[in-house]
Amino acid sequence: MRHGYGVCSYADGSKFRGEWEDDCWLQSTADPTFTRVHGPGLSRGIAGEPSIFVIEARDELKNKRMNGGDDFYVCFENSDTKDNTFAEIIDHDNGSYTVRFSTKVAGTYTCSVMIGADEHVADSPYVVKVLPGRPFPRRCHIKGEGHRVAELGVKACFSVEALDRFGNAVFGRISDHLPLDIKIASSTNEICDFDVAETQAGHYSVTYTPTEAGYYRLTVESCGISIGRSPYSLEVRTKFSPSSGPNECVNKVTKEPEISDLPPNDQVKLWEQIAQQEYVTLDGDDGGWASTDEDEKETAQERMTREHPDVPIITNLEDLYKVPLMQKVLREQQRKEKAAKLRQMRKRFEKMEENDVNMDSKMPHPPENSMLTELD
Incomplete structure (x- = not known):
């Protein structure tokens, strides 16, 4: 019996170093x-x-x-x-x-x-x-005061930062994978004149000039999916007159505000709150009102439960001791089902064998030798 270290040569000339152990050759480990x-x-x-x-x-x-x-x-x-x-x-x-x-x-x-x-x-x-992966609209960020507050007649600006599904910043050109759809509108006016510029750092720069004061709804979407927390409530404030003196400005700030000086109510936000209250009243809670992609994603346990509905799921660890008992019951049930199938098969074969015997008894038998002699 061969044993020890050596070289194994093949017919094609290749050689492999290794060891002989119990008359079996083992190649050397990886170098x-x-x-x-x-x-x-x-x-x-x-x-x-x-x-x-x-x-x-x-x-x-x-x-x-x-x-x-x-x-x-x-x-x-x-x-x-x-x-x-x-x-x-x-x-x-x-x-x-x-x-x-x-x-x-x-x-x-x-x-x-x-x-x-x-x-x-x-x-x-x-x-x-x-x-980073492709831009994911719901994970992207909107930055800058221009998406919350603007001044009448003054250029406002905000930026859109592209992020992938996991929150990684996306660099380079993003227009092919993150096209923007922007709408700025109020109950009486809509701002259509805005400029969208793409930078090399994976950002969009959006600029616009409001022409009417009031509250607007700013919607930023990509392929029908809201970006960030869009829509936003945008307030366009009235610019102070440059001819006003410093005392007049102080008086406007320090005096008690009159009803006409108060900003108008955000009707869009108000109706959104009313709709959410109705949703909670009908559904019992606000689950699903503002669901994210992560909430809708099926977990590994949910997928296993869906694909294997016959597998019991233990939600209370105190019931863990019941697993061996349940497995024993299942094995006994499987044994009984198998025995029942075997009995049915045995009965079927016995009936088939009985039918074959009856058929043989009814078939005519060949004539005996004495009968053949009489015929001769």
């Missing part, structure tokens, strides 16, 4: 210097999507490993937060390994491909850029 790592996930990825690359294990003679079991692990470190995340490694048991890594935080990561305790594989560590 970190000659092991190869390749795939798009080694250079860049997208937040929320898996980054994938492959590890191709090779031994000390640069031959590809023919089986798995090597002690690889892959760690991603965020360069800003220094948070570490370990990737998932799938062993295909043929010398190749698939590495999957997913994160919701965009940024620069250091990818360390290791074997054993602290040996880097191939050219590890690698620098991986995780880019």
Whole structure:
């Protein structure tokens, strides 16, 4: 029986170092210097999507490993937060390994491909850029005083900051993925003259000049989806006359406000509050009144419950002791159902056998030899 370290040669000339153990040859483990790592996930990825690359294990003679079991692990470190995340490694048991890594935080990561305790594989560590995803309207932000307060006849401005589904800032051109639909209107007037400019930093700059004082509703949407907390209540204030003296301005501020000086009521906000109260009255609570995409997203437990309705769900940990009893009852029920099916099958076969016997008894028998002699 062969035993010990040696070289195994094949007919094509390839040689593999390894050990003979119980007359079975075992190839040497992966060599970190000659092991190869390749795939798009080694250079860049997208937040929320898996980054994938492959590890191709090779031994000390640069031959590809023919089986798995090597002690690889892959760690991603965020360069800003220094948070570490370990990737998932799938062993295909043929010398190749698939590495999957997913994160919701965009940024620069250091990818360390290791074997054993602290040996880097191939050219590890690698620098991986995780880019933000496409702009997600409900996560985008609207900034600037121009979406809340403006002055009559004076140019007002606000900006729209593009963020992806996970809150990462989106850079570059965003007009293809985040087209804006803006409407500024009151009960008597609508502001149609506004300018939308896109910057290279993933922002929109919106400017307009109000022509009439009052309360407006500012709606900012993209593909029918509200951006930020749109719609907003916008107040256009009257500008003080430049000919007014300082004493007159002081008097206007310090004197008791008259009814005519008070700002008009925000009727849009008032009707929205009335509608919400009616909704709560009919439904019992305000759940679903302002639901977000995260609220509507199905959780893993909800999906499991929907796909496997026959699996019991334990909501109270005090009932955990009942699981073995329930499993015992289910096994007994399955045993009884199986026994009942076997009895039905046995009865069916016995009836079929009885019918065959009856058919044989009714069929005519061939004549005996004596009867054949008489016929001759």
